[in-house]
Amino acid sequence: MKDGIDKTLPSRTRLGTRPKGDPLLDGCTPWPEEFAARYREAGHWRGETFDRLVRAWARAHPHRTALVHGERRLDRAELERSADRVARRLAGLGLRAGDRVVLQLPNVPEFFTVFFALQRLGAIPVLALPLHRRSEIAHLCRLSQAVAYVVPDVHQGFDHRELAAEVLKECPELRHVLVAGDPGAHLPLDGPGTDELPPAPDDASEVALLLVSGGTTGLPKLIPRTHDDYAYNVRASAELCGLGPDTVYLAALPVAHNFALGCPGVLGALYAGGTAVLTDEPDPDAAFALIARERVTTTALVPPTARMWAAATHWGEADLSSLRLLQVGGARLLPEHAAQVRAAFGPVLQQVFGMAEGLLNYTEPDAPEVVVLHTQGRPLSADDEIRIVDEDDRDVPPGTTGRLLTRGPYTLRGYYRADEHNASAFTADGHYRTGDLVRRTPTGHLVVEGRVKEQINRGGDKVAAAEVEEQLVQHPAVLDTAVVPVPDDLLGERTCAFVVPVPGATAPGRNEAAAFLRERGLAPYKIPDRIETLDALPVTAVGKTDKKALTTLARQLSAEGSRRTEGNPRS
Ligand code: OOB
Numbered sequence: 001m002k003d004g005i006d007k008t009l010p011s012r013t014r015l016g017t018r019p020k021g022d023p024l025l026d027g028c029t030p031w032p033e034e035f036a037a038r039y040r041e042a043g044h045w046r047g048e049t050f051d052r053l054v055r056a057w058a059r060a061h062p063h064r065t066a067l068v069h070g071e072r073r074l075d076r077a078e079l080e081r082s083a084d085r086v087a088r089r090l091a092g093l094g095l096r097a098g099d100r101v102v103l104q105l106p107n108v109p110e111f112f113t114v115f116f117a118l119q120r121l122g123a124i125p126v127l128a129l130p131l132h133r134r135s136e137i138a139h140l141c142r143l144s145q146a147v148a149y150v151v152p153d154v155h156q157g158f159d160h161r162e163l164a165a166e167v168l169k170e171c172p173e174l175r176h177v178l179v180a181g182d183p184g185a186h187l188p189l190d191g192p193g194t195d196e197l198p199p200a201p202d203d204a205s206e207v208a209l210l211l212v213s214g215g216t217t218g219l220p221k222l223i224p225r226t227h228d229d230y231a232y233n234v235r236a237s238a239e240l241c242g243l244g245p246d247t248v249y250l251a252a253l254p255v256a257h258n259f260a261l262g263c264p265g266v267l268g269a270l271y272a273g274g275t276a277v278l279t280d281e282p283d284p285d286a287a288f289a290l291i292a293r294e295r296v297t298t299t300a301l302v303p304p305t306a307r308m309w310a311a312a313t314h315w316g317e318a319d320l321s322s323l324r325l326l327q328v329g330g331a332r333l334l335p336e337h338a339a340q341v342r343a344a345f346g347p348v349l350q351q352v353f354g355m356a357e358g359l360l361n362y363t364e365p366d367a368p369e370v371v372v373l374h375t376q377g378r379p380l381s382a383d384d385e386i387r388i389v390d391e392d393d394r395d396v397p398p399g400t401t402g403r404l405l406t407r408g409p410y411t412l413r414g415y416y417r418a419d420e421h422n423a424s425a426f427t428a429d430g431h432y433r434t435g436d437l438v439r440r441t442p443t444g445h446l447v448v449e450g451r452v453k454e455q456i457n458r459g460g461d462k463v464a465a466a467e468v469e470e471q472l473v474q475h476p477a478v479l480d481t482a483v484v485p486v487p488d489d490l491l492g493e494r495t496c497a498f499v500v501p502v503p504g505a506t507a508p509g510r511n512e513a514a515a516f517l518r519e520r521g522l523a524p525y526k527i528p529d530r531i532e533t534l535d536a537l538p539v540t541a542v543g544k545t546d547k548k549a550l551t552t553l554a555r556q557l558s559a560e561g562s563r564r565t566e567g568n569p570r571s
Pocket of ligand 1: 213214258259263328329330331332333351352353354355356357360376434436448451457460462
């Protein structure tokens, strides 16, 4: 062993130290060696693997509470033991280092026991969101060639075992479905395993997890995150946010999402020696009771939930005095809404502008009020490189709005197995094109002004227009379609689909379109909120669908719709 790298282990998932031309987890793009060396020298990349981390946490404070869920409490030693048990179970089923496993669990302790079990084996979790359905899951299984899929039994009224049965039919490489809870026709997560585990892989430059991108094209993309880069993401976030042993982090957003997982999230709380409380009920009644009971210090919300919480402080009597940091991100928080949240909770508000692809921006916990209300924060790392450019990739003058490009020690260099998409999603010198329109203030804080990517941000849930269009056009009565955002008071945006019917046919209405898309297995938040019928889609001078014109039209129709509703409250 040299530099913590066990040369006897398969090297196919190593990143960063790879000799030229040696494919890692095939389909990943390593950081060029000069960058990897710089990030190590700077102390960002420390060779920590998540398996070593969970063991170190258990050794340092075995009886400190790691996870709380309802009445269940797991201390750090129990977390490590449960992860080992699941690792032996998975190894007994034949899982090996480098295998991919689609992990679709809600905010329950099993998410982390499975996550760390996979880290123990060097297998790679693909973090599906709880609301993903057949369309997304089958795609993620195929793309990652997953050998196993881990689900809850029933979650929020939805039977994931039935979903898994459908996915199994579509994905021949999927060998096992494991259920946390009543397994039905599948395998229980708790079950017999092997006695002996192989040595844990120890190369931190390997891929530790695959995150799902919000997407802009037809199907979701996967984002490889290495141990080195993600551990840095978590550690630097925890430091900036002032987390420590007294931190009690409430995960009210899905922990499969980067924000609640690692920014600093549950992993940051554990890293700092604190505790994470898991819940799937972000509504103020349930969450406020949990905050009071567990003396929660830190949590992360999307803007619509933050506004609901702020409104609820006016009539609730819960004791929220333990709260020291309220992170809001995932979608634009308007200054007036930021002011409402700050007025309701005090100077604990932090804006976070982040992405699963990497780059994170935070307003500092001690930032002046004007910065917290009016900006989306400053890049986390001194080595985050930011460029703000025009459509020809030329830098815009300081303070001007432009397209945000970035590269750095925790920002991907390429999506997983997506060569063609990568050619346009990155510049030749490795900057990721975020698709966001930003400007930079003299203090270096970014203000998000809009975006150029064809994505609708439904209160933090990302909807790729192209993905919905590709599904909707399969409807027998739909000739053509285009999906655009419409402004919404609560969610910021909702989706509007324009449809052109096949000649002689009647275009589907909203209910029929929704039923059709559900039947095709699309996640519920991607189902269009409005459907409008047109004879033809407007086109630009070069013959492309004119999304700008459609966005304006959708805005007008929705404003007219709400005026009509105001005039006739029963309509
Ligand atoms: C977070 O990650 P994703 O991958 O779901 O979405 C990233 C995109 C950004 O490119 C941007 O378009 C939008 O979401 N976004 C914001 C924002 N935060 C994210 N737009 C305006 N204001 C903000 N504060 O959403 C995410 C990941 C880690 C931490 C926080 C959010």
